Amino acid sequence: MYNIKVLRKLARSPRWQTLYKHSKEIGSLKLFRNTEELTQLQIDFLQWLAIYNSLEKELARGECPYISRDVINDDIRTEAYLIFRHKEDKKKDKKGTKQADSSAGGVIFKRK
Numbered sequence: 001m002y003n004i005k006v007l008r009k010l011a012r013s014p015r016w017q018t019l020y021k022h023s024k025e026i027g028s029l030k031l032f033r034n035t036e037e038l039t040q041l042q043i044d045f046l047q048w049l050a051i052y053n054s055l056e057k058e059l060a061r062g063e064c065p066y067i068s069r070d071v072i073n074d075d076i077r078t079e080a081y082l083i084f085r086h087k088e089d090k091k092k093d094k095k096g097t098k099q100a101d102s103s104a105g106g107v108i109f110k111r112k
Contacts, residue, residue, distance in 0.1 A: 011048035
């Protein structure tokens with residue numbers, strides 16, 4: 001088994017964040033030699049790259065007062081922020097659903 005702390009430290013490093021960002025934009029830039037049959041380590045690394053990429057975007061936009069470089073660099077604070085963000089997103093979804101229901105004239109659309 002691998003050390004998750006080391007994996008997360010690599011994933012939030014500027015080098016890997018830059019490579020990740022550009023690999024999404026440039027199809028010929030690959031993060032791994034193998035492009036199929038990824039190992040669990042590679043999948044976990046990609047997951048953390050995506051998480052830290054989204055945190056970096058939030059920090060750059062400056063829309064949330066709770067995200068900072070200190071939060072990104074601390075694993076425990078990152079976990080706490082991710083939990084907070086998840087709960088806030090759920091609240092927004094509930095509000096959006098209620099507003100959509102009321103704007104539809106009380107009609108609720110459901111799948112069968």
